[in-house]
Amino acid sequence: MSTMRLHLFIAFVLAAALSSAARANDALWALLEKGGQVVLIRHGLTTPGVGDPAGFKPGDCITQRNLVDEGRREAERLGAALRAHKVPVARVLSSPWCRCLETARIAFGIDPAVDDALSNLFDNSSNRDRQVAAFRKLVASAPKQGNLFLVTHGSTTAAFTGINQGTAEMVIVTPEGGDRYRVAGRLAVR
Numbered sequence: 001m002s003t004m005r006l007h008l009f010i011a012f013v014l015a016a017a018l019s020s021a022a023r024a025n026d027a028l029w030a031l032l033e034k035g036g037q038v039v040l041i042r043h044g045l046t047t048p049g050v051g052d053p054a055g056f057k058p059g060d061c062i063t064q065r066n067l068v069d070e071g072r073r074e075a076e077r078l079g080a081a082l083r084a085h086k087v088p089v090a091r092v093l094s095s096p097w098c099r100c101l102e103t104a105r106i107a108f109g110i111d112p113a114v115d116d117a118l119s120n121l122f123d124n125s126s127n128r129d130r131q132v133a134a135f136r137k138l139v140a141s142a143p144k145q146g147n148l149f150l151v152t153h154g155s156t157t158a159a160f161t162g163i164n165q166g167t168a169e170m171v172i173v174t175p176e177g178g179d180r181y182r183v184a185g186r187l188a189v190r
Helices: 005-033 068-083 098-108 124-139 154-161
Strands: 038-042 091-094 146-154 170-175 182-186
Touching: 005 170, 005 182, 038 154, 068 098, 068 124, 091 098, 098 146, 124 154, 124 170, 146 154
Parallel strands: 038 146, 091 146
Antiparallel strands: 038 170, 170 182
16 A cells, blocks of 8 residues: 555544544533433542542642642533533532532532532542442432533542543433443543
8 A cells, every 4th residue: 555545544544533423422412412311520630649648638628639720721611511512400419529619610600519429439449339329329310301410530430430531521321210320421521
């Protein structure tokens, strides 16, 4: 195969992949517009590090890793995209960690209710089973009108869904009755 043909082939494959991804994103936005979904959002970008600093206290933002300016911009873009797509919001719940609360406030323009089921599981795996059970109850209580938004942590979303999501990325979960659910997909707003 000549170099020109190889470049054309690569360009075709990339264009097809981008078109496929755009169709998948359109389908997820349409699903959100209809409502009835549970949406897990990882907080925006934070100060560098892994986990929280020694001496961390859940109610004291100074002791935690918090959003940086880019994390705030991610939350703003997320909120703008939800509004542009006219995604109905029934409820917003957040982890008690400050970075999640701030992400929710910026994206949705409200003070979210706090739910311990959304707490960070990083370095706290002893709560995993209890939190996963509580998450399943949240899914079972998903609204028929609007969507339930859960602002949480990457480690917590991974425990619920097996997905390691990016900052301010949405993982859309479709309730299937009882405490069962399926992952419909993921959306990142850039």
